[in-house]
Amino acid sequence: xxxxxxxxxxxxxxxxxxxxxxxxxxxxxxxxxxxxxxxxxxxxxxxxxxxxxxxxxxxxxxxxxxxxxxxxxxxxxxxxxxxxxxxxxxxxxxxxxxxxxxxxxxxxxxxxxxxxxxxxxxxxxxxxxxxxxxxxxxxxxxxxxxxxxxxxxxxxxxxxxxxxxxxxxxxxxxxxxxxxxxxxxxxxxxxxxxxxxxxxxxxxxxxxxxxxxxxxxxxxxxxxxxxxxxxxxxxxxxxxxxxxxxxxxxxxxxxxxxxxxxxxxxxxxxxxxxxxxxxxxxxxxxxxxxxxxxxxxxxxxxxxxxxxxxxxxxxxxxxxxxxxxxxxxxxxxxxxxxxxxxxxxxxxxxxxxxxxxxxxxxxxxxxxxxxxxxxxxxxxxxxxxxxxxxxxxxxxxxxxxxxxxxxxxxxxxxxxx
Ligand code: ADP
Ligand code: ASP
Ligand code: MG
Numbered sequence: 001x002x003x004x005x006x007x008x009x010x011x012x013x014x015x016x017x018x019x020x021x022x023x024x025x026x027x028x029x030x031x032x033x034x035x036x037x038x039x040x041x042x043x044x045x046x047x048x049x050x051x052x053x054x055x056x057x058x059x060x061x062x063x064x065x066x067x068x069x070x071x072x073x074x075x076x077x078x079x080x081x082x083x084x085x086x087x088x089x090x091x092x093x094x095x096x097x098x099x100x101x102x103x104x105x106x107x108x109x110x111x112x113x114x115x116x117x118x119x120x121x122x123x124x125x126x127x128x129x130x131x132x133x134x135x136x137x138x139x140x141x142x143x144x145x146x147x148x149x150x151x152x153x154x155x156x157x158x159x160x161x162x163x164x165x166x167x168x169x170x171x172x173x174x175x176x177x178x179x180x181x182x183x184x185x186x187x188x189x190x191x192x193x194x195x196x197x198x199x200x201x202x203x204x205x206x207x208x209x210x211x212x213x214x215x216x217x218x219x220x221x222x223x224x225x226x227x228x229x230x231x232x233x234x235x236x237x238x239x240x241x242x243x244x245x246x247x248x249x250x251x252x253x254x255x256x257x258x259x260x261x262x263x264x265x266x267x268x269x270x271x272x273x274x275x276x277x278x279x280x281x282x283x284x285x286x287x288x289x290x291x292x293x294x295x296x297x298x299x300x301x302x303x304x305x306x307x308x309x310x311x312x313x314x315x316x317x318x319x320x321x322x323x324x325x326x327x328x329x330x331x332x333x334x335x336x337x338x339x340x341x342x343x344x345x346x347x348x349x350x351x352x353x354x355x356x357x358x359x360x361x362x363x364x365x366x367x368x369x370x371x372x373x374x375x376x377x378x379x380x381x382x383x384x385x386x387x388x389x390x391x392x393x394x395x396x397x398x399x400x401x402x403x404x405x406x407x408x409x410x411x412x413x414x415x416x417x
Contacts (some may be wrong), residue, residue, distance in 0.1 A: 001033035002167035003125070007040070007135060007157035011174040012231035013077045014044035022172075022231065023084035026130060030090055035125050037164060039135040039157040040081055042073025047150070063108035067137075067147045071097070074134035074153070082132045092130040095120065097137035097145070102156065104138035104146045110287070111146035112214070113138055113155065116163040133160065154215035162222035169224050171211065172231035177238030178203070178210055180402040181255040185393050188403040192238050192253065199253050199345055200240045202379045206343040207258030216240065251348035251355060252400035257393050259386050260311040261291075261339040263371065266321065268331025271303035279305065279328055286320045288313050291341075292374040292383065302331075308372065308383060311337060339371065340389040343381040344396055356380045362399045368392050 006026075013019050022040075029036055041047075050069050054061045078094035085092040101117030124131045135153025140146050148155055154171055161169035178200065179189040195203075197220035204213040210228060219226040219240060229237025269275050276295070283290055291308040309317050314335060321333050349355045356373075359380050363370055368391070372383040384392055397403060 001035070003035040003037065003164055004029065005037045005039065005157050005161035005164065005166045005169045007153055007169070007171050008038065008081075008231055009153065009171075009173045010041045010044050010047070012172050013040055013081065016080070018231075019043075019077070019080050019084050023081060023088055023090070025172075025231070026085060026092075027088050027090050030130065037121060037125070037131045037133060037160055037166070038081070039133050039153055039160060040074060040077045041135050041153040042070075043077050043080075046073045046076070064144060067108045067145050070147050071134070071137040071145050074136055078132045078134045085130060085132075090130060091128055092132055093124050094132040094134070095124075096134050097156070098139040100131075100133045100160070102133075102138035102159075104140055104148070106140040106142055106144070106146070107287075108144075108146055110149040111138060111140065113148070113159045116159060118160075118163050121160075121164065148214070149212070151209060151212040152214070154212040155218060158215040158218040158222075158224050158226060161224045162218060167225070169219070169226050170237075171215075171226065171228045173210065173228060174231065175210065176230040176233065176235050177228050178208070178240070178254075180253065181393055181397050182208065182257070185257070185390050186255070186397050188394075188397065190402060190405055192406075193236070194239045194241060195253065196242055196347060197240060198378060199347055202343070202345045202376070203254050203256045206256035206345065206379065206381060207341065208254065208256040211240075250346060250401060250406060251352045252344045252346040252396075252402065253348070254345050255342065255393050255396050255400070255402065256345060257340055257342045257389050258310075259340040259389055261308050261341050261383060261386075262311045262314040263306060263308050263336040263339055263383065264314070264317055264321070265304060265306040265334045265336075266328070266330045267304050267334065268302050269305065270329060271301055275303070275328070276305065282324050282328065283317060283320060286316060288317045288320060292372050292381070294372060306372070308339070308341070336371075338386045339383050340386040341381050341383050342389060342392045342396065343379050344400060345379045346400075347378050349379070350377050358399065359396060362395050363392060366391055366395050 008022050082092045082094040103115040104111035121131050135156040177191045181189045183189040201216045204211045226240040227237050293307045296304045368384050368388045370382045374381045
């Protein structure tokens with residue numbers, strides 16, 4: 001039997017009782033003859049608790065010390081899970097990111113994994129042990145502890161699976177798979193048996209927190225067989241994979257939302273070619289991720305530029321703009337908070353015109369004002385007032401036929417045809 005990489009998220013290891021259930025599941029896999037590398041997140045909301053403690057000391061704490069602090073959450077859960085396995089007679093060892101050979105860029109708070117030196121893991125597996133690895137963390141070339149960004153344990157698991165050429169990577173979480181929308185917001189959301197990597201990547205990037213976007217990127221790049229499933233039941237989950245010629249019969253596969261959107265408008269910048277590049281280069285240098293960009297006209301020589309950032313980056317972005325006011329020579333900056341982004345995603349959109357128009361019509365009928373729009377081949381996103389997010393998501397979910405189970409498909413046609 002082959003090697004499987006599993007990952008258990010925060011809720012799945014949120015209490016001693018739950019850690020015991022995870023250990024039981026690991027023992028079952030061992031008894032079935034599998035080698036196992038298990039990546040674990042910090043217990044429950046403990047990472048949030050650590051962030052909160054740091055905020056009580058400093059508004060902008062040192063990024064190095066934040067990583068030092070946040071990486072402790074995973075160390076608690078790997079040790080407890082390994083102890084639980086020992087109690088059940090299962091040989092296991094816990095490893096921090098550093099011990100597991102997870103090397104990252106020298107960036108704090110959102111480092112990318114650059115390489116995995118998996119020798120230690122392979123040695124431990126060779127000795128018949130289950131290897132329990134702390135997710136979300138690694139070590140930089142300078143020997144500093146780094147973290148991968150919130151939700152990053154999924155990425156730890158997928159990259160380890162790629163490096164170890166595992167049979168598959170199972171992400172165990174508190175829902176039974178990937179749904180057509182967040183099941184907490186849309187009670188009628190349907191579990192998808194399969195989803196393509198591209199659609200999953202869009203959903204994850206657009207706010208469907210069930211998978212860390214970089215984990216999907218890595219699964220696509222390294223062809224890792226990725227499954228999302230429940231840690232509480234044994235039901236089949238969702239396979240994230242390329243399915244050849246799969247005609248789903250649906251134009252839209254899912255609705256995603258992100259309630260942490262802020263909009264910044266830079267007013268009165270010289271409208272020569274170099275200004276835009278200078279503006280976004282300055283923001284990029286400060287690690288501010290910009291999402292939707294709209295350039296409006298002002299007059300022949302001047303321009304206004306609006307863009308969105310995640311609400312958490314707003315103050316950093318405003319500080320950076322203020323510090324570069326002279327170099328960017330703008331008149332003033334406005335900003336707006338309390339916004340969200342709702343998006344529809346589906347590979348079927350490519351060949352179906354009118355999808356965006358239908359989305360706008362549906363939102364207009366609910367008297368939801370659309371502040372910004374962005375599209376790609378397989379998604380349409382609208383920025384709207386945050387308080388209307390739930391209504392917007394449910395309306396779009398119903399309008400695009402997602403409240404009902406997907407019709408069976410026979411040779412690319414719906415069975416009902
Ligand atoms: P974990 O701690 O296991 O990593 P997360 O909270 O990060 O769990 O991700 C699981 C959550 O993602 C679910 O509880 C659900 O509310 C949310 N979610 C958002 N969009 C979706 C979706 N399309 N399908 C499934 N879950 C989703
Ligand atoms: N514990 C980290 C977080 O809460 C990483 C993870 O859960 O994936 O973001
Ligand atoms: Mg997660």
